[in-house]
Amino acid sequence: MKNIFLPIQYIAYLFKARGAHGIHSPFVYELYHKVVKDKTEFYDFAPIEHLRERLHHSKEVIEVVDFGAVGNSKYNKKVKDIAKRSAIPAKEGRLLFRLVNFMQPRNMVEMGTSLGISTLYQHKACPEANMITMEGSPGTSSYAGVNFRIMKADSINRVVGDFKETLPEVIKSLPLIDYVFFDGNHRKEATMEYFHKFLPLVSDRCVFVFDDIRWSTDMYEAWKEIIEESSATVTVDLFSFGLVFFNPTQVKQHFVLRY
Ligand SMILES: C[S@@+](CC[C@H](N)C(=O)[O-])C[C@H]1O[C@@H](n2cnc3c(N)ncnc32)[C@H](O)[C@@H]1O
16 A cells, blocks of 8 residues: 555554554444454465465466556566565465454355455355355466465466456356455445445355455445445454454444554
């Protein structure tokens, strides 16, 4: 995240963020202890971080499609640079692992595979779930596929292509959705479009995770709109992640939690 509003945003977040004492919802209290604050060193963490370390030292170069550029231009990029710039940090990967472990979803989708670091954290927490990870850059997705084989995670389904084309097919293939990680296109319009496309599929146990909700003022506006959605019940602001739960038995309430 690189924007000049971040330091101000962070101070505002720290003022609002609550620890365990301010949480009166039993569900959120449990989420806070088991997902946000838990320090367990799960068995799968070390191999994923070992893979990241190897990627950081890779000498390979792959062809990448840049979806931020006009005309989705292609260019060659060092694997180590992609790993350093795009992959989720270990602290956040671990949080995703604990969240998936806590929610035990059946159908999971990730928008934005890159080299597959976040995919692995989520998949390893619930390997029996149907995990679909979507990536527009074919070279990047293939490289992630190799990483999945190395990590014995062959059951992950990779979908390759621009979200514009692949998302309708993915949605059609799913009966219901229990988990979506939005980490592909951090623009308000696109984020809102993807959010609304998944909404009709959400199960009662579903959670949506939005990465980089403060990446830009535009993205923060999207997050503000998302928490107003009537079918979203509990929503949680963890500064860079935004979590949205849809359990209709829960009271609609927004939490800003210290992470
Ligand atoms: C931040 S990276 C994902 C990082 C990954 N989740 C991780 O933490 O390891 C975002 C990825 O989304 C892909 N992406 C961005 N816009 C896209 C689009 N419109 N269609 C398909 N893929 C897209 C990019 O190619 C990039 O690899």
